[in-house]
Amino acid sequence: MTNQPRILLVDDESFILGSLSGILNGQFDVTTAEKGTEAIDIFKSSHFPLVISDLMLPDISGLDIITQVKAISPESQAIMISGQGTIDVAVEAMKRGAFDFVTKPFNSEHMIQLSLKAFKLYESLTENKRLKETIKNLAPSEFLGEHPSVKKLLDMVKTVARTESTVLLEGESGTGKEIISRMIHKNSSRVSGPFVAVNCGALPDGLVESELFGHEKGAFTGAHERLIGRFERAQKGTLFLDEINTLPLTSQAKLLRVIEERYIERLGSEKSIDVNIRLVAASSQNLWDAVEKKSFREDLYYRLKVIDIKIAPLRERVNDIPLLALHFMKKHNNKIKSTATGISSEALKAMMGYSWPGNVRELENAIEHAFIIAKGPSIMPDDLPIFNHAPANDKYSTLAEAERSIVIKALKDAGGNKYKAAKVLGIPRTSLYSKIKKFELT
Incomplete structure (x- = not known):
């Protein structure tokens, strides 16, 4: 068994199939098919995160493969390749849910990076789907968590x-x-x-x-x-x-x-x-x-x-962060129009690596902020405000030192306005006053 991401390649030209396999084999677990119907049968028996298919196949169109792949596994991604690329065909492929459309001859490094991006999107969509199911199956409660x-x-x-x-x-x-x-x-x-x-x-x-x-x-x-x-x-x-x-x-x-x-x-x-x-x-x-x-x-x-x-602080139940983040996203979806419908795996990892001194309240504020400014279908790390507080690459020997640095940065960015600093940190002013006193920042 391999832990590499799995890709299904579909092309009726054995040279192209071999060439593409050679390009991707180092970073992916590759399975190949020369016909569209064969590829669909393989996909039905074992879903793949990513399918890369030629447009022109001897039995069915690559566009039909995209349609069937998305019907079987909506989270799976498909990249269309063709030597006869036209704008109309590319637009149709995207309408059917293709991740991208690539014309032959393709650049090796570009195909690797494109495939990695598609796989990351698959991971994000899969994790978001899992979290939604978890929220749905949780007993009704205003206080969410599985810890x-x-x-x-x-x-x-x-x-x-x-x-x-x-x-x-x-x-x-x-x-x-x-x-x-x-x-x-x-x-x-x-x-x-x-x-x-x-x-x-x-x-x-x-x-x-x-x-x-x-x-x-x-x-x-x-x-x-x-x-x-x-x-x-x-x-x-x-x-x-x-x-x-x-x-x-x-x-x-x-x-x-x-x-x-x-x-x-x-x-x-x-x-x-x-x-x-x-x-x-x-x-x-x-x-x-x-x-x-x-x-x-x-x-x-x-x-x-x-x-x-x-009540435990959020940093002591890190695995609840993705669940809470998606819950807050659904909550704000009702009142904020955004392009984002999910949270990227990179953003989830970033959030799970942050200490959250303002706990769940700060997390909700961060998600609302990211939801508003996100430009793509998923919230990305750069959309989150949490890393604007602490200087990059700083190493702290204690959590208190990290927290002190975050408070100082928030106060500085707010021009000393405690109301604005508390709002940025996602904590009440009374809590900010307590931290100012605790860290002797007066």
């Missing part, structure tokens, strides 16, 4: 959803914590109630407690009317507190009391309001590290960590 960690995570979600326990989700920015929290809500007995999401890192300074617990008219300067807080809005439903690690210590103390006593008081009121909610909290940083640094209360940590679910 064991994903399957374990989804099983945990089903189990946890049946309870009323508080859940702590820990995972890097962009890993899908809000998606998991929504799945917990949708699979719970509270599904008919509201799902209220709060990004604690985006709450204005000094207004955290007002946003969470509400306030009465006149409670403070600027409180011109009563505000119903997020806890009340989530009554009989689920409250999702994202980036909970960013809460000030004073707010943490009040949140702890609410969790323990199950009631709130609006600012400016002494009236207690019972709250009936399911609480799901999330942190993009290791919350225990924050406890050790005294920036997060240990008693609140244990109150939140009744059930602790960790």
Whole structure:
């Protein structure tokens, strides 16, 4: 058995057949046929990634071979060769699905390179077809993946959803914590109630407690009317507190009391309001590290960590990247007109070799970007924005060094505009601020 790409050559002239076989034999596993019907029988018994056929054959036309090859295996590629090439025949061959049309005499190196390009397209189409089938056969879920960690995570979600326990989700920015929290809500007995999401890192300074617990008219300067807080809005439903690690210590103390006593008081009121909610909290940083640094209360940590679910970063489930990439392509296909209908094998390999500091969110942004600017039928590596961040050929001893370089490059390209840099990186501004602080870039 050989691992070389397989090619079926069809020509009724033994000299041409021998010559072409000699050219391609070094890089391909070549099978030959002198008649069109013979070639079709061979192809039916063993599909070939590539068929190279002469136009004029003694029994059927090379154009008919293209038609039948495409009907049997749409992903297979066909190259037409002819000594009597005309524009009309070439156009007809392309209409029938030919990869290219070559006139005799042909250049040896050109035929090798053309065949390699055709085979790469076959690989891309085959992989895209496999991924589409995989997506179709996956159990319905908003969180896609075949990695064991994903399957374990989804099983945990089903189990946890049946309870009323508080859940702590820990995972890097962009890993899908809000998606998991929504799945917990949708699979719970509270599904008919509201799902209220709060990004604690985006709450204005000094207004955290007002946003969470509400306030009465006149409670403070600027409180011109009563505000119903997020806890009340989530009554009989689920409250999702994202980036909970960013809460000030004073707010943490009040949140702890609410969790323990199950009631709130609006600012400016002494009236207690019972709250009936399911609480799901999330942190993009290791919350225990924050406890050790005294920036997060240990008693609140244990109150939140009744059930602790960790979500793996994308770099730890690399084999899910092609599946996710195609899923995002299908998603954006509904709203963006593009020439691309698939992803090249080179682009898939490139994506699988990238660390994705912004995780799944960054991957989706990269696919949307590539989908918009792609000029051909497949997304190519140059269509992806991910390699514009890090300097080429740099070698890093740690992932943190690579991530630091990417953040610096994004900030530089954005002219120091943090909003634009975060958008390019595919991460929230709060996460960018955390990375700036982490890498001491201020």
